Amino acid sequence: MIPNAYLIFEDESFLDSTVAKMNALRKSGQFCDVRLQVCGHELMAHRAVLACCSPYLFEIFNSDIEPHGVSHVTFEDLDPEAVEILLNYAYTAQLKADKELVKEVYSAAKRFKMERVKQICGDYLLSKMDSQNAISFRNFASSMGDVRVLAKVDAFIQDHLLEVSEQEDFLKLPRLKLEVMLEDNLTLPSNGKLYSKVLNWVQRSLWENGDHLERLMEEVQTLYYSPDHKLVDGGLVIDGHSEVFGGEEDHLQFVQKKPVRESTQRQMSCSSSGSLSPSNQAANDPKQTARREWKYIASEKTTNNTYLCLAVLDGVLCVIFLHGRNSPQTSPSSTPCLMKSLSFEAPPEELEEHPLSPMHYARSGLGTAALNGRLIAAGGYNREECLRTVECYDPKEDSWTFIAPMRTPRARFQMAVLMGQLYVIGGSNGHSDELSCGESYDPHADEWTQIPELRTNRCNAGVCSLNNKLYVVGGSDPCGQKGLKNCDAFDPVNKTWSNCASLNIRRHQAAVCELDGFMYVIGGAESWNCLNTVERYNPENNTWTLIAPMNVARRGAAVAVHAGKLFVVGGFDGSHALRCVEVYDPARNEWRMLGSMTSSRSNAGVAMLGETIYAVGGFDGNEFLNSMEMYNPETDEWNDCAQALSALSE
Structure with a gap:
């Protein structure tokens, strides 16, 4: 017999049993002292349990002027099923959500500041990502402000841009079409450098010229890649707003287009389900616009003179198509000539294989x-x-x-x-x-x-x-x-x-x-x-x-x-x-x-x-x-x- 010895007993079933009983009490409404009103649904719980799991609710309960009464917390923008899943997690440490509800659980966890649940949900979504849902996942991660998930989604898109570009979500994105005229001795820079110049040009158009992003997307924008490696507005005399100068060698030189102020003063409405609304809200406030996201995500050179890019312009996820041309030929959006392609003389045995x-x-x-x-x-x-x-x-x-x-x-x-x-x-x-x-x-x-x-x-x-x-x-x-x-x-x-x-x-x-x-x-x-x-x-x-x-x-x-x-x-x-x-x-x-x-x-x-x-x-x-x-x-x-x-x- 050891003097002054302690009696030590560890009940391995106690914790599970207690947790299960507390969750049963919650579901039956016994001893509950907080009511969560979620979109018309009432969920009962115990303040102490929720305060331990949610820093957000802890702050609310800690500032409650009647700490001994029943607290009422209202949420009008969360999914009741998602909140119920989080309550179960708070009592049992088990997170179980149907795959269709994972985004809603993530959103609720973000509100409750339950970082561990956010991470688990984010990792689950990333594990289910493929070329078909990558755009949807990126939009969600962006709306949640999750930099970690967003970076991984963007990395996936960079590796699979062509596959992603064939999917429905991608094809519904707003599109900016650019036609870039080149001097004969110039070539476009590599993808990354090229699109940093494109983003700079869009920013100048919005901030200096007073344009709206919606207006830029209404038609093909003609640009000129200058000898000093800058992208500037370009156009022909027929548009009524540009000047063209002929040199001794009778070639065309494009100069910066004069902005049409009267057409850009009106507030443009988005014609494709409102996806450009962030630009609408900040178009006349350069400081507010500057705070919105501008990001080059990924690009591919699809042919010798055609580029495809996914980028965030003024907070809007957009597709950019860019054609490099050595002379101002027909716009890429115009209907092609109906005549058959010109052929050339060749021996019969060669023509047979075309x-x-x-x-x-x-x-x-x-x-x-x-x-x-x-x-x-x-x-x-x-x-x-x-x-x-x-x-x-x-x-x-x-x-x-x-x-x-x-x-x-x-x-x-x-x-x-x-x-x-x-x-x-x-x-x-x-x-x-x-x-x-x-x-x-x-x-x-x-x-x-x-x-x-x-x-x-x-x-x-x-x-x-x-x-x-x-x-x-x-x-x-x-x-x-x-x-x-x-x-x-x-x-x-x-x-x-x-x-x-x-x-x-x-x-x-x-x-x-x-x-x-x-x-x-x-x-x-x-x-x-x-x-x-x-x-x-x-x-x-x-x-x-x-x-x-x-x-x-x-x-x-x-x-x-x-x-x-x-x-x-x-x-x-x-x-x-x-x-x-x-x-x-x-x-x-x-x-x-x-x-x-x-x-x-x-x-x-x-x-x-x-x-x-x-x-x-x-x-x-x-x-x-x-x-x-x-x-x-x-x-x-x-x-x-x-x-x-x-x-x-x-």
């Missing part, structure tokens, strides 16, 4: 269809803008010509032929949310006519004709993060929409087509996860049935029908644009792989002309494409050369 004629525009997320023996390619994105132009390919001439443009710029849509007319519906115009409007094209009148709108805005939906009706299937929800199960049918005679049975699985960016009186919906994505599942719709009993899945999960694929089979082309598997092709035989209910394309293509278009499948446009993981290639089912080969076209016609 590629199939490319489209005038690179297009991704375009609508394609076969009409009267020709391939129609409409709309789409080309990284600079969302297009409304429509091109027509004649395989006999291997040439593209323009037909009447659509009434609305759109991409991320599909096109179908119904009763001899083209139909397009929904999609995105690159600025606002998804579209609900649709239009039809009459090839005899060469004009587009508006049709009744969908009940809801919809992007990335599948479209096909079946039994003299136009069907619109699936698509993205208003936030663009979940697929839809909706299916709607349009009657072109009565001009009315009606509901059909819903899909079994939510889908957006699915390939859709008709075969033997059935409609097939192939692949797509449920949220961000690519699908290999396939559903078939029977209009006789208004039901959807799951059939054999594809070998490869893919979204943004295209589909063509030939010889009673479905040919699914390209797409995106979640990490890469695909070249692979597979075919479905409904008689056997099975898929098998075919020969791969010459190029990877996601969000491309396909059409069947005669016995040949044509694939056109899309995104290859690095560039938006204007090229095309064709597939010969007899040889199971893809070819992008005009020689193969000649062989097929013989």
Whole structure:
């Protein structure tokens, strides 16, 4: 027996038991002395527990003039579920939140000054980041003022800018288009130095000239890269505000454009969902403007004279497109000449190997269809803008010509032929949310006519004709993060929409087509996860049935029908644009792989002309494409050369 010894006992279950009992007391409202009013929801808790976990609530409780009464704390801008999750954490030290609530939990933790929870939520979001949600994550981190998370998101974007630039969130960002004129003996500096000069030019335009960021984005801005390596405003005499001097060698020299003060005094309103509002609030206050973020994030040189950049201008996340030109030629936003490209004399054996004629525009997320023996390619994105132009390919001439443009710029849509007319519906115009409007094209009148709108805005939906009706299937929800199960049918005679049975699985960016009186919906994505599942719709009993899945999960694929089979082309598997092709035989209910394309293509278009499948446009993981290639089912080969076209016609 040791004299004066202590009795030492450690109850390992006490802490867990006590914590559980205290949390049970909180949930039943017993002994609670604080009420949190969160958007109309009342949450009871114990002041001492919350004060230990939240420095923010500690400050409130510590300054309470009635410390022994029941405190009431009101929050009108927090999510009640997120606050409940934080209360559970305060009592149990366990953080458990559904992935859709993590941002709300982060926001609540920021208010409560619970730094450890903020860090855990931030790390979780970073672990889920990919090229599709990087812009959304950056906007969130910026709104939260989280420098640590923001730096990691920007580092990711720097490494994956081209992949990020193909995504919906990126394509909806405000865009500034610059055309930079160069002296013959000058070249543009490297990306980083170039865009530091661009940011300086934008700042001068806002602060010295009194411009608004919105006005700068309304049209292509012509700049001049001076011999002393500065970017200054430039223009031609025809704009009425610039002077041009001719030298002895009869070349053009650009001087600084005179600001149009009267046009910049009015307060501009943002036409694309208010994304430029930070500039609106501070445009007339240089000191306030200076405090807003100006940051170059990432850039890529996409061609010899074209640059793509993501930057923060005056607190607004923006895309900057820059073209370097040696002489003041046609603006990059103008419609190209319809004449065929000039050719040159060459021996026949060399001419045989030239590629199939490319489209005038690179297009991704375009609508394609076969009409009267020709391939129609409409709309789409080309990284600079969302297009409304429509091109027509004649395989006999291997040439593209323009037909009447659509009434609305759109991409991320599909096109179908119904009763001899083209139909397009929904999609995105690159600025606002998804579209609900649709239009039809009459090839005899060469004009587009508006049709009744969908009940809801919809992007990335599948479209096909079946039994003299136009069907619109699936698509993205208003936030663009979940697929839809909706299916709607349009009657072109009565001009009315009606509901059909819903899909079994939510889908957006699915390939859709008709075969033997059935409609097939192939692949797509449920949220961000690519699908290999396939559903078939029977209009006789208004039901959807799951059939054999594809070998490869893919979204943004295209589909063509030939010889009673479905040919699914390209797409995106979640990490890469695909070249692979597979075919479905409904008689056997099975898929098998075919020969791969010459190029990877996601969000491309396909059409069947005669016995040949044509694939056109899309995104290859690095560039938006204007090229095309064709597939010969007899040889199971893809070819992008005009020689193969000649062989097929013989």
